[in-house]
Amino acid sequence: MASALDRLVGEIRSCRVCADQPKGRPLPHEPRPVLRVSSTARLAIAGQAPGTRVHASGTPFSDPSGDRLRDWMGVTADEFYDVSRVAIIPMGFCFPGLDAAGSDLPPRRECAPLWHTRLMPLMPRLELILLVGLYAQRWHIGTKTSLTETVGDWRAVTARQGKPRCFPLPHPSWRNNGWLNKNPWFETELLPELRGEVRSLLGPSSEPQVRKS
Numbered sequence: 001m002a003s004a005l006d007r008l009v010g011e012i013r014s015c016r017v018c019a020d021q022p023k024g025r026p027l028p029h030e031p032r033p034v035l036r037v038s039s040t041a042r043l044a045i046a047g048q049a050p051g052t053r054v055h056a057s058g059t060p061f062s063d064p065s066g067d068r069l070r071d072w073m074g075v076t077a078d079e080f081y082d083v084s085r086v087a088i089i090p091m092g093f094c095f096p097g098l099d100a101a102g103s104d105l106p107p108r109r110e111c112a113p114l115w116h117t118r119l120m121p122l123m124p125r126l127e128l129i130l131l132v133g134l135y136a137q138r139w140h141i142g143t144k145t146s147l148t149e150t151v152g153d154w155r156a157v158t159a160r161q162g163k164p165r166c167f168p169l170p171h172p173s174w175r176n177n178g179w180l181n182k183n184p185w186f187e188t189e190l191l192p193e194l195r196g197e198v199r200s201l202l203g204p205s206s207e208p209q210v211r212k213s
Contacts, residue, residue, distance in 0.1 A: 005039050005122040012093060012115055018108045027108065033093035034060050037123060041087040042201045044129045044164070045069070046136040048171065049092035049107040060088040068172035069132070074195035075202065085202055087123060089116070091135045103175075107135050126164040128197060133171040141166050148183065154190055158197075167194060 012035065018027040034050045045061075053063040061069055061080070070080050080086060092107025093115070099105055116139070120126075131137045134147045141157060143150045150157070151168045158167050170176050170186070180186060199205070 003039065005037065005119075008115075008118055008122060009035070009037060012119075015093070015115075017110045017114060018094060021110075023109045027094060028097045029055075029095070031094045032058065034058055034095075035090065035093055036060060036081070036083045036086075036088040037119065038083045038087060039123060040084045040125055041123060042085060042125050042127045043198065044087040044089055044123070044126050045132060046129050046140060047088070047090045047132040048135050049090050049104065049111075050095045051104055052095065052098075055095035060090065064174065065172045072169070072172060072191055072194060073130075073198045074205075075198060076205070079202055079205075087126070089119065091116075091139055112139055127201060129164050129166050130194075131166050131168045133169075137166075137168050141168070143168075148179070151186070151190070152183070154193075158193075167197060169194070 012033050015033055016031050019031050020026070032050075032055055034054055047060070050060065051063060051065070054060055059081075060066070066080075070077060073080070090107065092111040094108060094111070096105040096108050129140060131140055134143075134150070137143045137147070137150050141150075141160075145153075147168075147170060151170055154168055158165055160166070170179055
């Protein structure tokens with residue numbers, strides 16, 4: 001018999017609300033919800049929405065942004081895609097399309113209110129959610145500040161009481177290279193803490209250790 005989580009994921013994968021009953025303009029292509037969840041995952045990644053490559057592949061973060069995010073986290077691809085340990089729950093499950101400038105549109109407004117409040121309680125072992133981008137930060141922690149202020153306040157955010165805890169991050173897109181250059185503390189202070197948090201949840205790395213001569 002399918003679990004409540006399995007049944008809900010089945011509903012999500014067949015969802016057509018943004019195409020058939022949209023808030024505003026309908027989705028400009030066939031829906032293809034992308035997510036990876038399990039009842040055993042201790043770590044979750046809450047991003048924005050799939051991009052063009054992910055829409056085509058059906059695999060979240062199967063693009064250069066994913067490569068950078070895995071580097072930030074200090075994990076291998078095998079660890080990242082181990083759904084028993086890592087859930088991937090974007091704020092919008094479907095690729096929202098592109099604007100006139102060729103950039104991804106925001107996550108669809110229909111998605112999070114419809115699904116996230118039902119989905120999160122079915123993952124009781126979650127201990128930490130990585131909030132990738134401002135849309136996830138606004139939804140999960142209700143931030144009213146800018147992304148720079150929210151990520152810059154990461155120590156206070158991660159210290160908040162409650163479960164799961166949250167860790168705010170910028171989006172790993174190349175479009176944020178300028179932001180990363182302007183905020184060197186992200187690499188020198190935040191990333192070591194992030195990698196420590198991730199490793200404590202996933203256990204020792206499966207990568208072979210390279211001996212130094």
